[in-house]
Amino acid sequence: MGASIGGAFGAGKVLGNEGLGKICAVIGDSTFLHSGIGPLIDSVYNKGYSTTILLDNRITAMTGQQETAGTGYRINGEPSSMIDYEQLVKALGVKNVRKVNPYNIQETMGVITEEVNKDEASVIITQNSPCMLLRRAKPLEKFNSSLFLIDNEKCRGCKLCLEINCPAISWQAGDGQTKDGHKRKGVVFINQEQCVGCDVCTQVCKFEAIVPGVK
Ligand code: SF4
Ligand code: SF4
Incomplete structure (x- = not known):
């Protein structure tokens, strides 16, 4: 500032x-x-x-x-x-x-x-x-990439991806678990209308829970 x-x-x-x-x-x-x-x-x-x-x-x-x-x-x-x-x-x-x-x-x-x-x-x-x-x-042309989605079977709800402050990513509270049995307090959601495919969120997720969707 x-x-x-x-x-x-x-x-x-x-x-x-x-x-x-x-x-x-x-x-x-x-x-x-x-x-x-x-x-x-x-x-x-x-x-x-x-x-x-x-x-x-x-x-x-x-x-x-x-x-x-x-x-x-x-x-x-x-x-x-x-x-x-x-x-x-x-x-x-x-x-x-x-x-x-x-x-x-x-x-x-x-x-x-x-x-x-x-x-x-x-x-x-x-x-x-x-x-x-x-x-x-023209962000969609700039990245020319798939838009990203959350794999709910893998997301552990660790919230690390929320720290990059992308406006497309939001938190959805609710108890649950991953496919391999990790308990969680919620998952994140990516709004496809706002994602530009910049790929930053996939670099911070340690659990491969952010995956390419439509291009
Ligand atoms: S998508 Fe990855 S980084 Fe984001 S909350 Fe789920 S597990 Fe954590
Ligand atoms: S790819 Fe970029 S724009 Fe899309 S959700 Fe991840 S950080 Fe946000």
């Missing part, structure tokens, strides 16, 4: 070496444009070491969904210039700039672990990750 980069920089200064490997700021791209650039300059210039994760979702996600200088369109829909975040943060002096595919959890976590352990400022940019509510992102 807006205060994250300054807060992370300050936390690093207070904690010193103790904070190494633990401090990370998370900020959306539109917020970065209006209140993140100054604190990032401050962090680099004053030798902070925190990592900034820049969520490049090409929209003002939570506060209006209006266009910004990062979307390539003006507020009246007219095409315009589009910020290149990699070039921008390099111009601010950040030497460690990484790009990740946020739909690949293992890759993303690996890069975060490497960067938070560095003793200088770094920025991780989520690439090719426009908000799924943005119509021009």
